[in-house]
Amino acid sequence: HHLFNCFRPQPPQGSRNDGSSLGNRPRKDPARSAGFHPSGSVLAIGTVTGRWLLLDTETHDLVAIHTDGNEQISVVSFSPDGAYLAVGSHDNLVYVYTVDQGGRKVSRLGKCSGHSSFITHLDWAQDSSCFVTNSGDYEILYWDSSTCKQITTAETVRNVEWATATCVLGFGVFGIWSEGADGTDINAVARSHDGKLLASADDFGKVHLFSYPCCQPRALSHKYGGHSSHVTNVAFLWDDSMALTTGGKDTSVLQWRVV
Structure with a gap:
């Protein structure tokens, strides 16, 4: 599954790579980021207002709307095992959710606080145990996905295999x-x-x-x-x-x- 945005300027709202519309209701917030659940059945889309959506890729129905802060969501990324969703924001935080029902149900686990600038990129470990983030002031920070705590010992992540x-x-x-x-x-x-x-x-x-x-x-x-x-x-x-x-x-x- 592939969907990735130009985002500067914004693409047609709700557009999908086969030309069909995702979702049946108007989107007032321009999209900024997107990420598929490993099953391919659910797509998360982050917007410029802090709102993010879960869409069913088969029916094109809106599954859920969530809001984290009021700044743009620069990255939304499901873990390789499909058990977590990380939402990186321009408010310098990463919000972590546990995921059930093939991506259709999410529950806030916590937030990762430590960056002093906005989140730009995020990669998951292959085993979903942790993830790494970049920020606008060129920091590289590592996070434990189950606790949302920063990993500060290099040995812990030295031999991690990264999924992306x-x-x-x-x-x-x-x-x-x-x-x-x-x-x-x-x-x-x-x-x-x-x-x-x-x-x-x-x-x-x-x-x-x-x-x-x-x-x-x-x-x-x-x-x-x-x-x-x-x-x-x-x-x-x-x-x-x-x-x-x-x-x-x-x-x-x-x-x-x-x-």
Whole structure:
């Protein structure tokens, strides 16, 4: 399942990648983030107002509406085992929910407090025991999903296998940053599902392809143009046959064949 947003400017509200409408009622809040439950049957969508929605992907019905704070929800992400939902906000907090009924029922477990700027990216551990977050002031923090407490000992997370690699800051993606780069130059990264490639989307209309892990400073990459302005997101298809990128001002979605 793939759904990811350009978000700058906003996409058609409630739009889905097959062109059909998700949900039967108007959405007043522009969407900012989205994430599927592992079952694929429920989609969480975060908006710019702190509100977030759960939608049934088969019936397109609205399952629930929740609100956390009053600032934009920058990331919504279900854990790999489907037992948790993390909601990262521009109020510097991550709200964690326990999940039941295949994503249709959620209960607030707690909130992760420790960042001093807004949440930008989030990745889950493969075993769902913890997750890592990036923030607007370039922090990397780790969290225990069952307690919502910050993990402060490096040994605890040193050998964690991460289910995804969307955080633009971290040891495994250190090499994507060129010398003198501004911390906002790279908007998104994605690791291929076979764990061999890493794609990045930047403010200069370029998509870079690296080997993963990308730990060496200023790592070599293949560079591709196609967008006319900043690239806001990137993702690999489930079989790694293609990558998809979204543009900001050009409002385009480009497909890239992986060869």
